[in-house]
Amino acid sequence: MKNIFHSFLGLFFPDLCVVCRDRLIDAEQHICTDCLLLLPKTNFHLQPDNRLEQLFAGRIPFERAAAFAYFIKGGSLQQIIHELKYKQNPDIGYFMGKLSGDNIKGSDFISSVDLLVPVPLHPKRQRERGYNQSLKICEGLSAITGIPVNTETLVRTVNNPSQTKNSRFDRWTNVEDIFSLADRDTFGNKHILLVDDVITTGSTIESCAKEILKSDESKISIFAIGTAN
Ligand SMILES: [Zn+2]
Numbered sequence: 001m002k003n004i005f006h007s008f009l010g011l012f013f014p015d016l017c018v019v020c021r022d023r024l025i026d027a028e029q030h031i032c033t034d035c036l037l038l039l040p041k042t043n044f045h046l047q048p049d050n051r052l053e054q055l056f057a058g059r060i061p062f063e064r065a066a067a068f069a070y071f072i073k074g075g076s077l078q079q080i081i082h083e084l085k086y087k088q089n090p091d092i093g094y095f096m097g098k099l100s101g102d103n104i105k106g107s108d109f110i111s112s113v114d115l116l117v118p119v120p121l122h123p124k125r126q127r128e129r130g131y132n133q134s135l136k137i138c139e140g141l142s143a144i145t146g147i148p149v150n151t152e153t154l155v156r157t158v159n160n161p162s163q164t165k166n167s168r169f170d171r172w173t174n175v176e177d178i179f180s181l182a183d184r185d186t187f188g189n190k191h192i193l194l195v196d197d198v199i200t201t202g203s204t205i206e207s208c209a210k211e212i213l214k215s216d217e218s219k220i221s222i223f224a225i226g227t228a229n
Contacts, residue, residue, distance in 0.1 A: 040070040045109035068100040071226035097140020114190040120156040187215035198226040
């Protein structure tokens, strides 16, 4: 019955691919098969010392870093991330998480990870958007890998809306101390996969990682849906 209703609605409001805006066929969700095949995957999870690992080298101790696809200006991933962050479409975050999970499952990159932790949004921003996009990505990753998600331990303390206007150095200083740990036990002796939507300078990840690593014997890896080419 639900399907009939959905098909009926589809006559008036067909589901469109978020990238090319073509009509989706029945089995497709959010992104059409052609656009999925054209996504510029990095396969960084199979490449130690990839460009993202070079970005974090010397800044924080970490195990591995990877991103699902390249974020190219005007490219398909930019449209997907825009849909996720500004078009009230949390489902596409879950979908991209599952897609990434399929990409990295069974690899050394993910096999020793104990917990998935999304970069926390400030509660005010989360109220405005209605969801944390990085949590949606984690939920999709979790659905494929079976690794649990933790949102209670790493928390955000200060809102910082002017962050993007500043230079890299200012951004680095601004994101210092905006995250904190609710307790230092949960992440102890655990390998945490810290998850963000897109990594550019890496300053947010760096500041989250410094907090997580205050827990005894914790290790971190880093994952995002997109990273600059
Ligand atoms: Zn398409």
